[in-house]
Every structure is written in structure tokens, then in C-alpha cells.
Amino acid sequence: MSDNIATRKAYGEALVELGRANPDVVVLEADLSKSTMSALFAKEFPDRFFNFGVAEADMIGAAAGFAVSGKIPFASSFAVFCTGRAWEQVRLVVGYAQTNVKIGGSHAGITVGEDGASHQMNEDLALMRAIPGMTILVPADAVEMKLAVPAAAALKGPVYIRLGRMPVPVLFDGDYRFEIGRAAKLREGKDVALIGCGIMVDACLQAADILKEKADWSATVINMSTIKPLDRAAVVDAARTCGRVVTAEEHSIIGGLGSAVAEVLGEECPTSMARIGLKDCFGESGKPAELLEKYEMNPQDIAEAALGLS
């Protein structure tokens, strides 16, 4: 396992590779290029990079304009601003208009850390899920991000890609297969299915180890990197096999992965389940590790939630 890499860094590098392969790719930014790492693209392709300043709504509008003119725009900012400030713009000129716009939202979740609740976006998945036709990707590591960016470009239509600030372990190797809309089963078990996305996939893997050790449980671990369209078959299959489901996301338990899984289970296969994530509250300033502990989002918490299920 190599050094930790932030998924935003992989995003920036993937944009550069994409820019080399496809001259139609343009990148839009809102004064955060050093944070979203779109600066890497700006450096290599200054003519195809457009900074809109601190004006996220304007950036999304312009992205739609690029898209209807045959370009493939990637618009980046912090997750809170490109999905929150510009939500209604995304709804109309990206979602409703079905434009080929890709949105990269960085600094998602509480591991933003010291900047505090104003910047910790725990509602972006909920906001984007509510928009018809929006594809939502939450890559778990740098390897998956490198695959997700070109896959998003190849898909015709709106895509939201969630990026993290914090460097995180690289989980996958060169053989990892990524496909939009397909869940990746990382471990096969029979006692509980742990379904995670983003940084919580690693936490699920660790939780599986804890469960093995503590209770001799075997856990299925699923990387649900596509939140929408959700791989319903994978959810139902895991629930039928294991009889218990825990979801884990760096997001509110309302409206994100946990909600999406609960919707499927409620309709197709009612199953005892628990959701790990922000429990209907805002975050606060603090170190990422301190916040993950305080808000009960560590592997230990996932394992405990699993053991608490009937």
C-alpha cells in the first residue's frame, strides 16, 4: 500500500490526462484552482481553462453554455458552493436541460477539518440525488478517481463527482475495474453487508476486520462509488445473503447513500439496517481525525452498529 493521496489530487491529474486525449475538454473554476487541483489543467492548457472568480452560479451557467456548444466542461469548486450556492442553476441548465456538464465538488464532508461547518459539505449527495438524471460518483481512492473522471467524460449527460481534501490510503491496484452504476464487492461475507462510499470504504474494510476479530463475523464489503444510478441488484443481493446492512458515508444520514440503500431495501427487501454518517447535524472546526471520532464515523463505530443489528 503506497502513500496517502487525496482524491482531489487524482482529479486534477485525471483532468490533465483527459485534456491531452480530448481537445473538447474545458475546465471551469471559481477561484479555488489550487484546492480543487484544476490548477494542474490550467498550467498545461491555459486556453481551455476559465476562471469565473468567486461566482459559482455564473460558472455553472457558462458550463451549460459550453456543453451545448459541443465541449465537455468540468466545473470545479468546493462541494458546498457548486452544489449548494448554484443548486438551482444546476437543476435547470444542467439537470432539466440535460446538458453534458461535469461538476467536481471538492472538500466534501467533515474531513475538511478546521475551516468548520460552513465549508464541510454533508448535504451535497442529497442535493444532487434529488435532481432527475444526475449521475453521482464518490470515488474511494486515487485509483478509482483516475478511472471515474474519464468515465464521466465518456458518459453523455450531467455528472457530479465528489472529491476529498484529505490524503487517504490507496485501496486499489491497476487491476481495479470501475464502471459507472456498478457496485464493487471488495469482500464476501455472510453476517453483515457494509456498504460504503468515499473515505468510508476504507473504514468499512477495517470494520470488517474488527467484526471478524470481535465476533467472528464475516462481512461483505461493498464500495458503492456510484450513488446514482444505484446498483439496486447489488444492494438486494447483499441484504439477502447477510440479513443485515450498515451504510457508511461522510455525509448526512439524510439523503445520501444510507437513504438510497434504505429506499431500495424498503421497497424490495426489508432488512435490519443502520446508517453511519452525520446524524442530522452540522460539523464544526477540528482536526479530521478528531471529528471522525466525535461524530462516530470510525471503523469501530461501523462495527458496533453492525453488532447492534438484530
Added chain:
Amino acid sequence: MSKQEVESKSSAPAPQGDTVSLLQERARQIRRDIIMMLAEAGSGHPGGSLSAADIVACLYFHIMRHDPARPDWPERDRFVLSKGHACPVLYAALAEAGYFPKEQLMSLRKLGSPLQGHPDMCKVPGVEMTTGSLGQGLATGVGMALAAKLDKSPRRIFVMIGDGESQEGQIWEASMAAAHYKLDNLTAILDFNGLQIDGPNAEVMAVQPVADKWKAFGWNVVEIDGHDIPQILHALSPDRKAAGKPTMIIAHTVKGKGVSFMEGVVDFHGKAPNKEQAEKALAELGT
């Protein structure tokens, strides 16, 4: 609040030589606190905090009618730091004024501290509006100013915005509303330091000619050197307001002002000084 009390708190006598040097001293103290807090926190925004220090000192220690012992006094003047990332300057001024103990400044950005990375009005006495997402503070100031008019209250509303922040559409929506409602009790201050995160405004997204824009939107526009105390006091004084118009003070400032190696340096927008840099900065600012 009795009328008499209000009057005893009404401020802004003509600036005397003494007043100026006292305010300079406050600003210097605020700058020292900014450096110390940020060094201790290990993250945060020095550039835009330092550029605003002189203006914030004038507001809290000369212009505004407020009472640190009663942060909820209804007749107080209001200050909204719309460019919330510069909150170290606000926290330092509030502590200096006595809203909370100065020792608390060192808890900035730490788990459990009321001093969040961006201002949280639910956690800190004296913080009038939660900010941090740029572009929203001026609209909240419009609401406060409209409420003061409804109450027939003399309270004044001050809102500080950034130049990068001025690129947000909501600033201009609020600008239009303030002029439409003739909010002469509202004063906006533009901390015009010329820099944002990705570089100078002029390269990222030009905001100039900014005075013409505000004039065209129906504001009374005043341009000053935002580090010159007499000019700041003069611009903020109640008799500079134009009847029926909100006032915009375009304060020409230097990002990182007061610390030589931070002045005009883009990277010190959001990078805290390390220990060595903090010592150097404090030596420059003087004890």
C-alpha cells in the same frame, strides 16, 4: 434602552491626535493577536485579516455604539464580516473589546472552541451573522437596515466585503435592494486589497471600475486609504452619509498589511504563519 443611554454611547467626535494614536495601537494589538492565533491554530487566513485590521479597529473602538457587557442590546450598531474567512480580525477585536477573554483566542479552529474557522453567531457573543460562504453578508445587512428603519431606530449597520467576494451575484442583488430602499443607515466597506485566492482580481475576474459600479447602483461612494486612521474615521462618521443613499467605502488596502513578508503575497491568503514566521511577524509589529 433610554434615550440618554443611547446618547451617551453615540460616538464619532472629530478625531483628535490622541484618538488616532490610540486606534493605531488597537490595530497593532489586533494584528499581533491575528498572528498569534493563526500560528497556534496552524491554519487560517492571515492576508485578508491583516488588511482589515485598521478599519475593524476604528469600528469597534470609535465608531460603533455597542456594549460588550450586553451583546444582545437591541439598539447596538451592527457589524457583519461578510468575508468570513477573515474572522481572526473580528475575534481579536471582540476579545480586545471585552466580549470574551483574550486567552480564548488561542483556541481558534480547535475542536470544541466557539471560535470556528468561519464565524458562527450561535457560538460567539458579538458575532452578528454567521458567514464564511462569500457573497451573503450584505443581504443580511440590508435586512438589518430595513428592520432599523421599521423600528425608527438610529442604529447603523456596517458590512465588510472583499474584492474577490464582489464577484458573487448576490452582492449586486443586495446592492440594488439597499439603494431601492434608500438605506442611508447602511454602510458597506470594500476591503480592496486587490488579491483573492487564485491571484490578483485583475487576472482572475476583473472587478474594476468598482467605484463606477457602486455609483451606478445608486450608492454614495467614498474612496479612502484603508490604513489611514483619520481617513477611515472621516469616511465612517455619521455625517458623511448621504440622505436616502447607502454608503460604500472603497478602502484601498494591502493584503497582509503590517507584516513585510506577507504584504501583497497571494499565498498568504489562506496559509498560517509557522512558528518562525510568527516570531518574525511579531517582532515587526512590536511588543
